[in-house]
Amino acid sequence: MIVENLIARMVRKASSRYFAFEDGRPQPPCAPAEPIHLYIHIPFCAELCPYCSFHRVPYREERAREYFRALKREIDMYRDRGFSFSGVYVGGGTPTILLDELLDLLARVQRDFSPSEVSVETNPDRLDARTLELLADAGVKRVSVGIQTFSDPLLKSIGRYDKYGSSEVLKERLAKAKGFVQTLNADMIYNFPTQSRAMLEQDLEALKEASPDQITFYPLMISDATRKKMTDLMGRVNYRKERLFYSLITSHLAQDYRASSAWCFSKKDTSMIDEYVVVSQEYVGAGSGAFGLVGGGIYANTFSLPAYCERIFRGEFPLSARRLFSVRELSRYAFLMGLFGLSMDSAPFRKRFGSPPWWLLGPELLFFLLTGGIRIEQGRIMLTPRGRYYWVVMMREFFTGVDNFRDLSREAAGITAR
Numbered sequence: 001m002i003v004e005n006l007i008a009r010m011v012r013k014a015s016s017r018y019f020a021f022e023d024g025r026p027q028p029p030c031a032p033a034e035p036i037h038l039y040i041h042i043p044f045c046a047e048l049c050p051y052c053s054f055h056r057v058p059y060r061e062e063r064a065r066e067y068f069r070a071l072k073r074e075i076d077m078y079r080d081r082g083f084s085f086s087g088v089y090v091g092g093g094t095p096t097i098l099l100d101e102l103l104d105l106l107a108r109v110q111r112d113f114s115p116s117e118v119s120v121e122t123n124p125d126r127l128d129a130r131t132l133e134l135l136a137d138a139g140v141k142r143v144s145v146g147i148q149t150f151s152d153p154l155l156k157s158i159g160r161y162d163k164y165g166s167s168e169v170l171k172e173r174l175a176k177a178k179g180f181v182q183t184l185n186a187d188m189i190y191n192f193p194t195q196s197r198a199m200l201e202q203d204l205e206a207l208k209e210a211s212p213d214q215i216t217f218y219p220l221m222i223s224d225a226t227r228k229k230m231t232d233l234m235g236r237v238n239y240r241k242e243r244l245f246y247s248l249i250t251s252h253l254a255q256d257y258r259a260s261s262a263w264c265f266s267k268k269d270t271s272m273i274d275e276y277v278v279v280s281q282e283y284v285g286a287g288s289g290a291f292g293l294v295g296g297g298i299y300a301n302t303f304s305l306p307a308y309c310e311r312i313f314r315g316e317f318p319l320s321a322r323r324l325f326s327v328r329e330l331s332r333y334a335f336l337m338g339l340f341g342l343s344m345d346s347a348p349f350r351k352r353f354g355s356p357p358w359w360l361l362g363p364e365l366l367f368f369l370l371t372g373g374i375r376i377e378q379g380r381i382m383l384t385p386r387g388r389y390y391w392v393v394m395m396r397e398f399f400t401g402v403d404n405f406r407d408l409s410r411e412a413a414g415i416t417a418r
C-alpha cells in the first residue's frame with residue numbers, strides 16, 4: 001500500500017489547491033465554439049442517507065417547483081449566451097423526485113439543444129415501467145440507479161432498507177427495468193466498514209442475476225465532515241480491504257463486462273453511454289451547488305437554494321466561486337480524467353495543450369511508468385491492471401476533495417449536515 005498511500009496524499013494535496021477558489025463573485029464564462037456537456041443538479045431527496053456527501057436537501061414540493069422554474073431559466077441564460085450542449089447529465093439528489101417538472105425540463109433541453117445523450121440518476125423506488133417509458137420518450141438514453149448494495153444488514157445500517165426495499169426487491173426492480181433505455185446502470189458502493197467479503201460476493205451474485213447493462217462500483221467516499229458520523233455508525237474505513245475488494249470486483253465482472261473506466265463496467269459487445277467526466281473535457285453546471293469546467297476554469301454555483309432562486313429571478317447567473325487553472329493544472333486534470341477512462345492519446349493532448357504529454361506531465365508519467373501503473377504504446381498512454389486501482393485511489397481522493405469543498409460551501413450557505 002506504500003504507492004497507493006503516496007498517491008492518495010499527492011492527490012489530496014493537489015485537490016485542496018484545485019478547490020482554493022478566488023474571492024469575489026465571478027463573471028459567467030464565454031461560450032466555447034463547440035457544443036459541450038451540461039450537468040444539471042436536482043438536490044432534493046425524500047430522506048437523506050448518512051454516508052452521502054452530495055449537495056442534497058429534504059424534499060418539499062413547493063420549494064422543488066420553484067427550484068425547477070429557476071433551473072429552466074438558468075439553462076435559458078446559458079443558451080442566450082451562445083452555449084450549446086451535445087450531452088446532458090441530470091444528477092442529484094434524486095432527479096426523478098418530481099417527475100412532471102423533470103420531463104418538462106428535458107423537453108425544453110431537447111427543443112433547444114437536441115443533445116445526443118441524456119443521462120438521469122434515480123433511486124430504486126422510481127424504476128417502475130411508466131416512469132422509465134416517460135424518461136425514454138423524453139430522450140433519456142441512460143438511467144443510473146443508486147442500488148449501493150444487495151446486503152440486507154448493510155441496507156438497514158445505511159437507512160435504505162425501509163426506503164427502497166430488501167435485496168430481493170432491489171434485484172427484481174433492477175431486472176425488470178432493463179430494455180427501456182439504451183443503458184441501465186447500477187450504481188454500487190463497496191468497502192463499507194462493516195461489509196464483509198461474503199456481503200460483497202452476495203452483491204456480485206445479485207448483479208449477475210439482475211444483469212444490468214452497466215455497473216459502476218464506487219469505493220466508499222466520505223468527506224471529512226461525514227467521516228465522524230460514519231465512524232460512529234459503522235467504524236473506520238479500511239483501505240487495504242478496498243484494494244482486495246476491487247480486485248474481487250474486477251475479476252468477477254470480467255466474464256460478462258468490460259471495463260469502461262477504472263470503476264465502471266459495461267456489458268461486452270454493446271455500445272454504452274459512459275460517465276460525462278470521462279467523455280467531456282468541458283461542461284457547464286446548472287443548479288444549486290453544481291460545478292462547471294469551462295474555458296480553463298472551474299465554476300461553482302451557490303449552495304444556498306434561496307440565494308440560487310433569487311439571483312436567477314433577478315436575471316443574474318448564480319455563480320459563487322471560480323478558479324482559473326494554469327496550463328499545467330489543466331493538463332494534469334486531463335491526464336486524471338483521460339486515464340480514468342483507461343487510456344489517453346498523445347495527439348489530441350498535444351493539439352489541445354500545444355505540447356506533448358512528456359513535456360507537461362514528465363514527473364507524473366515517469367512515476368506511473370516506474371510503479372507499473374501505465375504503459376505507452378504508439379503514442380497512447382494506457383492503464384495497466386495495477387494502474388486501474390491507482391486511478392480508483394486518485395479519483396476517490398479527488399472526489400473527497402470535491403465533497404470537502406461542498407461541505408464548506410453548504411456550511412457557509414447555512415445548510416447543516418443531517
Ligand code: SF4
Pocket residue numbers: 044045047048049052053054056092093094123146
Ligand atoms: S445517497 Fe442518493 S438518495 Fe441518499 S441522500 Fe445521497 S443523493 Fe439522496
